[in-house]
Amino acid sequence: MSTVDESVKAKRSIAGRIGEKVSGGVLQFVLILIGALWLVPTIGLLLSSLRSTEDMSASGWWKVFSKPSQLTFDSYASLLENSDITRSLVNTALITVPATVLVIVIGSLAGYAFAWMEFPGRDWWFLIVVGLLVVPVQLALVPIAKLFGDIGIFGSLIGVILFHVGFGLPFAVFLLRNFFAEIPRELLEAARLDGAGELRLFVRVVMPLGGPAIASLGIFQFLWVWNDMLVALIFTDTDSQPITVALQTQVRQFGNNVDVLGPGAFISMVIPLAVFFAFQRQFVSGVMAGAVK
Amino acid sequence: MTPAADSGPARKDRTSPADDAGDVTAPPGPAPQPKNRRFKSVTGTRRSIALLFLLPTLVLLGALVVYPIGYSVVRSFFDQSGGSFIGFDNYETLFTRADTKAAINNNIFWVVLAPTVATVLGLIFAVLTERIRWGTAFKLVVFMPMAISMLAAGIIFRLVYDQDPEKGAVNAVWVGIHDTFAESSAFPKAHPRPNAPLAGKSGGPYLTKDPVKAGGNVLLPLVGVAADQMPGGAKPAKQATSAPNKVTGTVWQDFTLGKGAGGINNVDSTELGYPGMKIEAVKGGKVVASTSAAADGTFTLPASADGARLRLPASNFEEAYNGVDWLGDKKFFTIHLGGFDLYLNIVTTSIMVAYIWMWAGFAMVLIGAGLAGIPRELLEAARVDGATEWQVFRRVTVPLLAPVLAVVLVTLMINVLKIFDLIFIIAPGATQDDANVLALQLYRSAFSEGNEGLASAIAVLLLLLVIPVMWFNMRRLRREVRR
Incomplete structure (x- = not known):
């Protein structure tokens, strides 16, 4: 009786551990994504404020990643x-x-x-x-x-x-x-x-x-x-x-x-x-x- | 738990059994024995001193909070100028005039949707962050928008919702996704010259004037695509090598920038092909064969195209997809309820997203505190009993959290009822009427329209809506004070 219990437990814990590893990875990924989503609007404001009006009327703030020279405190x-x-x-x-x-x-x-x-x-x-x-x-x-x-x-x-x-x-x-x-x-x-x-x-x-x-x-x-x-x-x-x-x-x-x-x-x-x-x-x-x- | 963390709504975290236990041991009603001891021994204060301590609070609350309640209730029964008593007419106006009706409609969706979504997200975040090591960092990020003003949040989301996909982040992503799944046309401005072998109305489709023959070579010259708009893969145009039993040809930009070199309707090496341009062979109104052009503009159609006319379908020339007008007045749905239409429009929804961005963190932190308990x-x-994680969540965690969830939901509902700044800032002039809510309408009625009667009626309506919460707070506190 107890041996059956233990083997069931062991089986479950191995499968469980693999499952945990996978779902843990997925969970981390999803939370990183959500965190990024929450930060992006504020970062957008910050980068927008560091670009000139001409640049702002031409393109979005994310363009500074390809053109960092646009950054200015003007x-x-x-x-x-x-x-x-x-x-x-x-x-x-x-x-x-x-x-x-x-x-x-x-x-x-x-x-x-x-x-x-x-x-x-x-x-x-x-x-x-x-x-x-x-x-x-x-x-x-x-x-x-x-x-x-x-x-x-x-x-x-x-x-x-x-x-x-x-x-x-x-x-x-x-x-x-x-x-x-x-x-x-x-x-x-x-x-x-x-x-x-x-x-x-x-x-x-x-x-x-x-x-x-x-x-x-x-x-x-x-x-x-x-x-x-x-x-x-x-x-x-x-x-x-x-x-x-x-x-x-x-x-x-x-x-x-x-x-x-x-x-x-x-x-x-x-x-x-x-x-x-x-x-x-x-x-x-x-x-x-x-x-x- | 410090007393500070133990007050306010957070105090409701404690499940009622604790409070009830207190009530069971102490007889209901005031307990005179401890009360007397407490006051005699410490202060024995003269009443005049107590009054002195309370005076500033009572004067300020009386003048700034209590007096306005009375004033608004009375004023709401008088007309615009305040000269004549008109009974409930202002309240009737509230439910019949277009702008106030829009405000009520939007407020209903605000109160139902925004708190619910924020609470559900808060619950999900709170449960998930418990399982990761950097949960605190995540909470910090999501909670941060609570610190900033609704004005700043409004400006942030004006940038996010910019209609131009080149500038607004949401539309940039939206158009990107759209173009990945729906093929975008690369040649919105391309069109034939007047004397070209192609004809058709502007925007396509364009049809060859003559039928084509197998073994023949067809030239389909077009113009009008700006040099910087040409697809990156375009190569210099080539004359197709004709083959027996096949219809071959070239579709290309019959124009060289700055040079004008080469002949009209002639394939020159300085000119570029139209890669991906779709070509159909049409016979008797039916498409018998179709293909698309290679990088150098050449294409080949099977023998079945013999005797057909070639068509460049309009899909080649559609204007680029320009995204969604997130701050527009498009309605998602309308529910007819007798004389009142309930509808949800896109500008309101977009502003709700900004609100949820600000307040989901609040729900998450409160629920997280409840979860820790x-x-x-x-x-x-x-x-151990074999429940899956979902069952544990659904059958154990959520029921135990129910009191906290209720507190969060109610708090957010009160908060949403008074939403003003976000709408005032995010909704552009053109759709501000469509995004209207009671608090905004109150402001407009009082300070633009000069109708204080109507503004007071709105104020009284807002007060009536929070009175249940007021009553609940007082009742809960009466028990605690008496303990």
């Missing part, structure tokens, strides 16, 4: 001399950094309050904030444009920043409240016994312990705002527009503006890609947690 |  050079573009790059930073910092600070305050303070209806208030997590940004465009117009910040950097903070807060409060709630009570009690006040407790104990969650939130919010086009399209004017808005004005004449769009798109991608490769862990948890937005 | 022993047990 488009980048002229793009960086274009004051509209450089100003919009600065605007992108001027919008993104405050919108990220404010969401972290304001969201932490509320997250801490929801996690450790006692006040009537606390859990209900928190539930309402969580419910706001999925409210579409589109809903607010018309009313907020009116509101900002009335108080005179329509078209300004402050307006876009405020909008992004408002729509970043539900996720921030949700993420941070859950994280802060896991802080061991003993730590907070010890600090309290040492005579720390509410603010001191928050700044010295809660914020530092919240590091990982704050990093995830920061990266998610940073990328969200950096990559936004729709909100900025409505709430900025030509002086305050970020790079995404500056580029989209060129899209209608796509063929004629490839020399601006190619390098412009690539420059706008550099920071997000750097963040992606440098902070993969936090990026993944941030994107996974915040994707409902 | 499946006990290996379960899979091993199934394999």
Whole structure:
């Protein structure tokens, strides 16, 4: 009985091993193909941005493989001399950094309050904030444009920043409240016994312990705002527009503006890609947690 | 698992039994004992301080998120100028006007197709990458597009979808495949001179004016193929050596660039043959013999061609295949549903591909995390019982992953509902109406058309569609908060 079992097993394992080798090879090949397929569009953009407009209107980017002499930084050079573009790059930073910092600070305050303070209806208030997590940004465009117009910040950097903070807060409060709630009570009690006040407790104990969650939130919010086009399209004017808005004005004449769009798109991608490769862990948890937005 | 990775949708990865167990041990509803201990011992905060911590959040959320909800709901019942109450007219317009109907139609396909395909691809990638050593590198590549803006992705895919096969990558590949399987004609511009022995309307077919005889030598001179368009294998044209009982001849480009040397209708050594040109012998409307020319343009037909006229079929002269207009408005299919036609067009499909390129990585990473949580022993047990890999996948892995798959699908659906940038950037002006979706229509209604009533109605519709998810999130959280 056992010998039969073993021989069957042995037979299966030899056949199985051969099968595994073959299918393993096929699998690797298929995955390499898919990976290449996923990379090609981005490589196409990069190579397109490194060719002259004349070359681009004559042939596809893959021609550089047979004619590497076509590669040139001319488009980048002229793009960086274009004051509209450089100003919009600065605007992108001027919008993104405050919108990220404010969401972290304001969201932490509320997250801490929801996690450790006692006040009537606390859990209900928190539930309402969580419910706001999925409210579409589109809903607010018309009313907020009116509101900002009335108080005179329509078209300004402050307006876009405020909008992004408002729509970043539900996720921030949700993420941070859950994280802060896991802080061991003993730590907070010890600090309290040492005579720390509410603010001191928050700044010295809660914020530092919240590091990982704050990093995830920061990266998610940073990328969200950096990559936004729709909100900025409505709430900025030509002086305050970020790079995404500056580029989209060129899209209608796509063929004629490839020399601006190619390098412009690539420059706008550099920071997000750097963040992606440098902070993969936090990026993944941030994107996974915040994707409902 | 860190608390960070443990929050948000990822939190749903944990199968509900864990949560249920918590509910079983603790009585349902608020548990006053631990709650009191927690708050008295740590803060004992005055309410004014709590309010101070919450104030910025409440003010901003109230002004920027809650107020717009109320405003939109009210505004959606008023007309374009906002002056008069019109009840549900804006909502009726939404389902009757051509552009809003197109938007709803496309949104339906977006919500059904894009999340499903992205999730299925994510599942396949997640399962396959578990079996290779460089799985992390693969995941990195597929996940990368999540980091970039939809604007950049849009520009990337505008390049990919360029109609000109010389410039657009997809059409370059598409035309390449097409030409491999369907023989392309090499001589789209070739045509006879007015006084040549051939005649026919432009674009072919061209027929000899006189019947041919066995043993005779036929000359079929054409012109019009540019020098750089001549097939690479073309050799200098030759006079065919005539043979008894056979019809022989030459088909060639009767023109020498720059020289004009040689006589018209004369085979000169400076002139090139038309390799591969198809020649048919036609007698009484029927093809009795056919052949194609050699590199030097010579051809031979059997005796049966005697007395027939020679024809150069139109297939020789067809314009080169130019690929597909990926951003065009061609419809794949239309389903008639009462007064509403459901249709899927090619521009929408192409933009969906760009979206899937961006978001399949998201599905893959979430599903991969769920996969890592499946006990290996379960899979091993199934394999020991003789299940094939497919059966293990179908009967064990997928059912265990069902909660994660549902989360991914729902998240993507919400995301797709609000799709705007990709369509705004990829769809060219000519077909933007055909690629329309609700979010784009809202933008157009509010900021081009100046119809805030209709825009508000669209906004309210979008909100109504996400309310089930809102409710689900709150319900799930209420349990967790109370624990």
